[in-house]
Amino acid sequence: MTVDAVNPQQITVGVLALQGGVIEHISLLQKAAAQLSSRSSTPTPQFSFIQVRTAAQLSQCDALIIPGGESTTMAIVARRLGLLDPLREFVKVQHKPTWGTCAGLVMLASAASATKQGGQELIGGLDVKVLRNRYGTQLQSFVGDLRLPFLEEGEPFRGVFIRAPVVEEIITTAGDDEVTKLKGKQVEVMGTYPKPQGTGEGEDIVAVRQGNVFGTSFHPELTDDVRIHTWWLKQVVEGLKSGGRDVQAQS
Numbered sequence: 001m002t003v004d005a006v007n008p009q010q011i012t013v014g015v016l017a018l019q020g021g022v023i024e025h026i027s028l029l030q031k032a033a034a035q036l037s038s039r040s041s042t043p044t045p046q047f048s049f050i051q052v053r054t055a056a057q058l059s060q061c062d063a064l065i066i067p068g069g070e071s072t073t074m075a076i077v078a079r080r081l082g083l084l085d086p087l088r089e090f091v092k093v094q095h096k097p098t099w100g101t102c103a104g105l106v107m108l109a110s111a112a113s114a115t116k117q118g119g120q121e122l123i124g125g126l127d128v129k130v131l132r133n134r135y136g137t138q139l140q141s142f143v144g145d146l147r148l149p150f151l152e153e154g155e156p157f158r159g160v161f162i163r164a165p166v167v168e169e170i171i172t173t174a175g176d177d178e179v180t181k182l183k184g185k186q187v188e189v190m191g192t193y194p195k196p197q198g199t200g201e202g203e204d205i206v207a208v209r210q211g212n213v214f215g216t217s218f219h220p221e222l223t224d225d226v227r228i229h230t231w232w233l234k235q236v237v238e239g240l241k242s243g244g245r246d247v248q249a250q251s
C-alpha cells in the first residue's frame, strides 16, 4: 500500500509533541519551507506545521517528525493517549514519510538494546536494532562533524549527540512481515561517525533510511543548520507529488 496521492499544494507536517525539541523542529521546518520556496522557480506547496498530541491531529498529517527526548517516556505517554497504534498505522501501514531524531530513531526501530528492565514499546518501521545511550550519559554529550553524502557539498554537519542511540544491527530477516509491508525496501545507511576510542574499529551508523522512514541519532533541530530539514521536506514533497511513491525511490 502507498500513501494516497494528496494535493501537493497543501502539505501538513506534524511534529509529535509529547516531549522534546518540538518547537525547535517546527522553527527549522519553517525556515526549510521558506528556503524551498525561495529556491524554486515553480510554485511550492503551502505548508502547515502542527503539533501532534492526538490521533485526530495525526490523521491530518501527510508526514511526521518524532523528536528527541526519552523514548521510554514517549512510549508510555503515547500508549496512554491512545497514540501508539495510530502511529504504527501511520508509519507501517500508510507508509507516510516519518523522520525520528534520537529518541525518535529509537521509537522507529524494530528492536532496541540497553532498554530499561522490562523493555519498552516501539513503533517500528526501520528494520534495525538500535543501541540506546551508545555514548554514555548526558555528561558524555558532544558535537561531532558529520559528512552526510545526501547533503549538497559544503561544511560538515554539526551533529549534536545527547545520550544518543546508534544503529547496531540491520535486520534483514528474509520473509519478515515488516519487510514485506515496507515493500521490500532495504535499510540504507545515510550517515556514519567514527567509533569513540576504545569502543571498536570503524564507524557507527548514525543515520538510516528505509522507504519513507528516516532516522538520525543526532539532533539537527538543536542547530541552526537547516540543510537536513530542507532535504527531508523536499523528499516529502516529491513523494506526495508522485502520488505516494516513497522517498527512497526519488533519489
Ligand SMILES: NC(=O)CC[C@H](N)C(=O)O
Pocket (backbone or CB within 6 Å): 067, 068, 069, 070, 071, 072, 101, 102, 103, 104, 106, 132, 133, 162, 163, 164, 165
Ligand atoms: N536525546 C535523546 O533523544 C536521548 C534518547 C534517549 N537516550 C532514549 O533512548 O530515548
